[in-house]
Amino acid sequence: MKVIEVFPTGGGGYLVATKLLGSGAGLVSGASLMVDYVLTVAISLAAASKAIFSIPILHQWVHLSLWLTLGSLAVLTYLNIRGVKESTLVLTPIFLTFLLTHVVVIGWGIFGHWDNLTTVVKEAGSTVSTARDTGTLWPLFVGFMLAYTMGAGTYTGIEAVSNSMNVLREPKVVTGKRTMRLMAWSLAVTAGGILLCYVLWGVKPMGEKSLNAIMIEAVAGKWNFPPGLIATFIFVTIFSEAALLIAAAQAGFLGGPAVLSNLALDSWVPHRFANLSDRLVTMNGVVLMAAAAGALIVATKGKVEMLVVMYAINVFVVFVLTQIGMCVHWIKVKRREKTWRRNFALNSIGLVLCGTILTFTLITKFTHGGYNTVLITLGLIVFCISVKLHYRKVSRLLRRLDMAFREIPEAATDPGLVNPGEDAPTAVLFVGGYGGFGIHTFFAIHKAWPRYYQRFIFLSVGVVDTAHFKGVEEVENLEKETENTIRKYVRLARGQGCYAVGEYKIGPDAVELMMDMARKVKKDYPQAVFFSGKLVFPNENWMTRLLHNQTAYAVQREMQFEGMAMIVLPVRAI
Known part of the structure; x- marks a missing residue:
């Protein structure tokens, strides 16, 4: 929220890093964001395919998951090239279906097994006590941090608000803060409710099925309704998840070219990507995003677990740079900002949290996909630097051209020339x-x-x-x-x-x-x-x-x- 207050016109992590930390930090943030948007497309479609083949009647074709992911990518790419964007008329019924079905599942899942809560709490307390007595609290803490990291990609939805301030209604800052609060609470309640259901119902991994599908089947299986009605509910619930994930992939197609445009305006990537109003430029951006996402899907064989690791690392790179930038900002304005200490402390806590999570993830998951995202991001940074150096060389050539024309006379005052008629050449x-x-x-x-x-x-x-x-x-x-x-x-x-x-x-x-x-x-x-x-x-x-x-x-x-x-x-x- 502090980013919105300081940058009310929007811009997100790239602008914060560029403005407050310099162009180098801005490049790292921008490159990380670009990789993140590509991963948003890849992971959303891979997760959607996994959800679809977790539906009981479709599970027998789970071996086609990779092909469904690539097919979904091809269809979404075609629609974006044609200029089709998400519409409220399309998203509203999907979101409402997701909301209503999951309210039923989470509500029934918690209150239907409420008696198990005491047992679960006792078991958790016993686990912590055992870890303390055996000196294994640290591994337990690391496990919690890693689990938190794997789900922390949801923060990108909140961070996206600071990127989209220009489309919010006035007063933009107030609207942006309200939107962030609503998103934070909805994510907390939904994710917390689902996790609690996992624990209460003893959900365990089962082959290629998603944990959500296993939990939904377990909860719905206890209802005293006709089997056909229960099967229909399970199908609609899981399918709404898949549809919402495909909509999330579309967000990557919209956000990626926008970041690419910002990088182009700052000469980090070819200038041709700066003109978002040009349909050919937008199409090239979409094709570039799709090709990169497709390559990642094929390289990881559509494994959501590996894509999540890659995604989390770059998310927290952006967050760390943003928090560092905000800390620098509060130090710079401390003479005119009365609440700078409180704001500095808040962003410092965020920096420590994000930095710790990033470090843990890099160390523990480096060989499980972490090195891939590091190499990809570094490769993109090297490419951007080479582009920047070329543009600087051209700037030097243009300065020679400036010197060649420096003696051209200008009219010091209006020489009194007559305006020819409107039909004059x-x-x-x-x-x-x-x-x-x-x-x-x-x-x-x-x-x-x-x-x-x-x-x-x-x-x-x-x-x-x-x-x-x-x-x-x-x-x-x-x-x-x-x-x-x-x-x-x-x-x-x-x-x-x-x-x-x-x-x-x-x-x-x-x-x-x-x-x-x-x-x-x-x-x-x-x-x-x-x-x-x-x-x-x-x-x-x-x-x-x-x-x-x-x-x-x-x-x-x-x-x-x-x-x-x-x-x-x-x-x-x-």
Whole structure:
């Protein structure tokens, strides 16, 4: 909840780590989140398949579990590529069915065996006493910690609230806190009730069946109802679990591309993944998520136990970095925050708890799947670093381009140029920061169409990424910076004797905002032709094609669909 208070605009673990601990910690958090979202898809579908084949009438085909998991992944991938998202109309009946059936099972399971509670408590006390007398309390404690870790992935649902603050109704902080409380209580009651039923009914593993299915069969088997009705109830109850797990997998398909977009905006992954409004970009993100999830499912043979271990490790990596970041934050603001000691203590406790669990899991489960997630995450981090280094190299090349155009004169004042009529030939140029790239594109238009265009309009988008999406002050600075960029380009054009104006917008999605401005300009100036620059290299290869921004082509595709002309001009990296 403290994360919501400090970051009311949202952002989650990646933003917290980047803002408070630096880009390196942000990369570790972002890479861990990406792997987590892939594992969310894999583990949800694997668990759904296990639940389905735990239904008594389907259990004989349990050997097909892996194929059902992969088939479910293929169907879900196809639906996401087609643009189908979860709907309240679909999820509501699934959730209500799950809720009602499990209220019956948990309620009957607890109160139907209430007499056994005293015996269970005595046995638990005896176990603790024996462990104390024999000096085995520590292994018992470790066992509890590991069990807690295996179920702690449920915290990602609560953490997801801080990632989705932008979709909550006002007041967002109050709504976010209320949502977190409701989720925490519902998880605690449901998980606690199911675990208590396990103990009261003496549930033990039975082959490939899920423990929930074993418990549901045991509870329902004691009812005095017709066998057909009991079998139907068991089928509906377990099937609602599977359906809800598939919906959870869909959350991974939605959250993964969003994290990928944040990483792209900070140049950790190819910039092409930043444009979530571009259907092709979103499709590529979905396919990437599906391919990674499929590889993990095949590698682990769909074993939920191994996937849970991998999932838990990365979850707690993100939590540890978040808690460290929050502790650093309270130290920084202690002079102006009266309650900083209490908040620091709260996050310190969270840090110790999460750090201890992460350490235990890594040590005890390293050879049971833990090393896999460590290697995968490290591999992703190495890839991100190599991408970042490439972009820095290109930035140095662009600075040379800036130096080549540093002597270009600008108009110090408005030279009094007359605005031509609305039907006059108009060149509309999309620009980023003021520098050699944009200037080169401007002069390329002059070179290709000398003295043809009588009006120049410069359009720019200030993208609100994790470098700016940290507070009102930073966003205001971004707006001033973007406005200053447009002003410089206008002065440049006027210095060359051209009538010029400019416009800009601030937001998280460059393509969408560029299209909004383009539609307005086209409406005002029907003869407008749009231009953008595209960086080209002397030796193009798969790496340069993968890493370099496809924003210009994404906008061009959108414009062609709407009947607007756009030309992409090459800018050589020298």
